[in-house]
Amino acid sequence: MSGADKSAIDPMLHKALTLVTLHRQARHKDKAADLAFLMVNQTFNLVKYRQCFFFRWDGHSLEIDAASGAMHLDPNGPCALWMKSVLSRFLEDKKIQDALPADGKKGGESFARVFPISPTDCAEAERSHWNDWASQRAIVLAMAGQDKKIRYGLWLDREEPFQDTDIALLDDIADAYAYALQKFDVASGGSSTIARLFSPGKRRMSALFICAVLGMFLPVRMSVTAPAEVVARSPLVVSVPFDGILESVVVKPNQVVKKGDLLATMDGTALRNRSEMVGQELLTAEAALAKTEREAFKEPNKLSELNVLKAQMKAKQADKQYADELLSKINIVAGMDGVVMFPDANALRGKPVQAGEQIMLMSDPADSELLIRIPVDGMIVLDQSAPVDYFLNITPLGSQTAQIESVSYQATPDHDGLLTYKARARFQQGEQHPRLGSTGSAKAYGEQSVLFFNIFRRPIVTIRRKLGI
Template identity: 25%
Template sequence: MEATKIITPVIPVQNRAIVQPQPQQQAAINTVLARLVNLSVSALRAESLQKAGNIIVNQIHTIVKAERVVIVPLKDKDRILCISGDLEPSQDNSFAQAAQEIRKAFGKESEPKVISKETLPQDLNAHNAEKVLEAMGGTQLLWMLVPPPHGKSPMYALWLERWENRPWTEEEIKLLSHATVFFGHALVPREKAKKTAKARLKLWLTMGIIFLGMFFPIPARITAPVQIMPDHPYYVFAPFDGTIESLAVKPGEKIKKGDLIFRYDTRMLEKRLEEAQRGSLAVALAELARLEGAAYSEEEARARIPVQKLEVERRKSEVTFLQQQMGMSEVRSEAEGVVVLDDPDALIGASVQTGELVMSIADPKQTKLRIMVPVSDAGWIKEGSAAVAWLDSDPMRSIYAKVNRIGFDVRMSDKHIPSILVEAEWEKKESANAMPGARGTARIDGPKVSIGLYFFRKPLMLLRTVIGI
């Protein structure tokens, strides 16, 4: 009996069995995907393209490890859009030039490209890029284009570095390829949100209120520099020509009548007086004595005596004049008050002429305000206008006055502004007791004008000057 063969059919295996990941691997995958979604949402919600780029380069390390991340524009004149750890990347350093060289070489590569010093084309002549790839123990640069939405041409590329020649895995490159799809939607210019009807209504109401407020009347107030000046001071003039040797007073010093103010240099006077006494006068007296002795026998001598007497008197007058000048070489005050003097050092050694003003002595109880008002504001000031002054020495104290004189001549102020001199008198006598020479700021109240005219008057004046309307 023949043995029966049992043929077992062979079923071909068409598909391999799918290996399910382990629980730990599945948890890691879920974590990476959650981080990718979080990064993409943050970039998409960014207020501007620049902020979206900063979010990408500074948070991409949550899904892949990279030491440095850069977003490189492909068509813009800037070489770097964003770089990790730097809010304002430089466009002129060697790294930016390296980005320019890599962009020029691989800007049209549609597939991700891992670049190292060994894979860099030799004919590229990219010295800066070579230095970047040589640094940090060898750099593995991953270059991939960021696909834009709606099928447009790529505008940016992603630059990721790993140092010490650590390689990029195929899984990481695939993950980043998926991530760049979201990044492409985030790296687009933002459109400004349209204003709602309520916002437009609020804007029009605000503009209407501002427009109507322009017609609200307010007093025109002019602010200008002010200086306390003596009222009817005693002026000290030079009594004769000469050179001032020294000053005996200081600016602001209180002096009494008869106090020494300054001295002349008397060396030339002393020399001239000695020459006049011992020379000219002595010779004239000797000649007169000789003529008087010879007058008994000589008729010519008797005739010359009257002329010689006149010569003696002239020489005596010269000596007397020099003695009077010596007596006036020490100039003393003829009034009591405070010394008003701008620059005392400029007087020492200065030559003065007869009648030249040297200084003034003011009574502190008799002062006035001198206000240098710009010419553009002078039209609003009238005699009797109220004024308020704040001195630099006491800025918290308000001193009230009234305008009593308005000048007509245009002068240059200390700030080189064409101005009109305006004087004001104190409203209260006790306010006049201010130190002459003190400076500060004054405000003069003018007529009431609209707010619009008050604030836009000077721009309109400038516009009229430029355009001629």
């Protein structure tokens, strides 16, 4: 084979190998952005051009996502704006839209078409700037999306005319590019999703932002969630009758008792000793009084002592009566039918107590209410009869309803030192009352407001406190 034949075959073989390479590279790209970079830059190895742009078209608007020789493209630059205007007008032509087959690649038809474009296809304003942003010769590789309509394409331009061989090669590689782009359509769930892969999603983000802003003005009812506990509405206080030591507790926490049942006993050792001692003193006083009365018959001057001895005997009698009365109270009994409420029996046994000190409470299980401890920062306006949903820790998946009955005038410290407002809610009639002492959380509902204020109310309060405004 002569040297002239080699020079004629080698370029064609090189282009064929380049075409095969681009086919393989396009199929292996797993990111849409990488495929776009390949199309605008590596296609130059197949057909020479001065510049190349990759664009997306949704039937109404056009976006340019990549340009040859540029890592980042300014979508609002003068070149990009001119290109978008020219291509949009060109693609709106119904002849161009109908050029691709409705059923995609079928019967030898392609997913892509090569269209020449010239200044005559532009409006007067665009035509006057053609030489500023494009070369004399230009073509558009229109490619079909998953919906079989033009969804993306390539713009190529150069000074020399495109030969038939160039057109054939570009038509073939454009079909491969279109097929590779449709792969991203399928992976993303539809033909319109290719736009989401390439674009920053400005329209979608704007729509979401507008929906979020409008949603902030939705009317909602303000609410506050706080710890809650089931407590007795009108408990009976069980207290010790006198100073002493609590000897024993014979009931258990939450035990049901009847009126008169023994609850606890006081240590009566000191009282018994006191009663016996006062009894002996009383006997001594009675004997002294009797002796003085006998002597008074013989000695009239003894009559003055009688009044003193009688007063002493009455005092001893009162002491004896008081000691016996206290001794009779060493057994502490239930004053009503109900349940006894106290933390732990072992903590009470042997404890020194003072008269009147509370050791436990009693209540009717059906006479209970919900005590809600609302922190100062979370307090909202709660009217009487405001609804409450409460969730007990023992049944976290179920809720019950109650109704606000009263709210404390000012915040008071809890046992842990936290300042809270005390809201009391009554249970709905007909509902089974939870066990006394049950804890959980309650959500109380206040006045109507907008969603924005309901979400940002506490941050606003915190900011105002920090800034002092």
